Amino acid sequence: MHLSQYYLPTLKEKPANAQIISHQYSLRAGLVKQVVSGIYTWLPLGLKVIRNIENIIRDEMNKSGAVETLMPCIQPADLWRESGRYDDYGEEMLRINDRHKNDMLFGPTHEEVATDLIRDVVKSYKDLPLYLYQIQWKFRDEIRPRFGVMRGREFLMKDAYSFDLDYESAINSYDLMYKTYIKIFKRMGLTPIGVRADTGPIGGNLSHEFHILASTGESTLYYDNKFSELLESEDIESLKNIYAVADDMHDSNTCPISEGQLSTSKGIEIGHIFYFGDKYSKPMNAKVASQDGKSVDMHMGSYGIGVSRLVGAIIEAFHDDKGIIWPENIAPFKIGLINLQTRAAECVEIANKIYNALESDEILYDDAEESVGVKFARMDLIGLPWQIIVGKKSANEGIVEVKNRATGKVEEMQIEEAINRFSIG
């Protein structure tokens, strides 16, 4: 992609009202633009980041055996009346009337739609377990939207729903999703901590929130410092049961581990999993026939990941004072190619040669006629993992600079060597 043909509105100054670094950088690096409080347009660069996050999630969800669907944003209130949640949900729900005065809503979550989706079809234990997921926009009329995309009103979520015959298999499904979440977050370069959680308005019996450690997080985490060791082992049974809780769930009087073994940190919630048994299947009449011919309510769970929140969370985890430092799997482009001498025909020729030799959707080519300082600052701000810099030395000696954004290390190399380094295959 040529920068001159792209849409990348970056900001030099820190925007007013953006308190935390991910909010500042997501505006400054041209990832998002706020339309109104808690509602954003995703700009081309931000959209690429979202797509990369989605693709990691899709890949691991598919590997787990889950099947992708797409449920509607707008839902009928009647489904929520059936489950009994309509009146309880409160002001976070955006309630809408259609032209016939039917009560509708913009879905804050999809347990009811998912239960309705399968209840007339799935009739036998032979059809179970079944895992359905989607990546879909939610709306929650948060009282205090803040921190940019981290707490929006409209936000993108991956939500999955599991359907099982009995408790044992439902817990297997829960464990499978726990494991899948660890894989997903690790592939993003993150270190997730699963903390025991309240089940809140989703309801139910067993629940873990996944957090990443970050000083700007809204939650306070208390956890056994054996956690990181266990995370390596991916021993789900131990991970699930280790002491790890957030906020009010911690009580120093009843905490089962010693103070010396307890770590405390701020955390950002990036995912949340629930097992809630028959909370929806019973009132919504989602039953299957068991092996012995009995009709039983399905056991269900739901599993959310904050896709758009992850953009902010990843920036919180990976940045410096110059800007974002994207992990390679998440980066909107792998390489930023900078031509410092846009008026020198030889430099243009070299930059074009490099650009044409490398995959064009992996490379953002800064061909803009601007000062060296502006170009360097912008490229550092948007945080692509690698920079290839074409300048005077390229024309005179056939040498380019290759910079690693994370380490800041610059290597000089021959043009061909740089091309080979980044060629695919």
Ligand code: ATP
């Ligand atoms: P929180 O406690 O942060 O308000 P929640 O517990 O209400 O979140 P869930 O219902 O568990 O959220 O939703 C699943 C995931 O969706 C969360 O783990 C979070 O990553 C994300 N999420 C929830 N609310 C928002 C929001 N307002 N903006 C962006 N992402 C959100």
Ligand code: MG
């Ligand atoms: Mg939650």
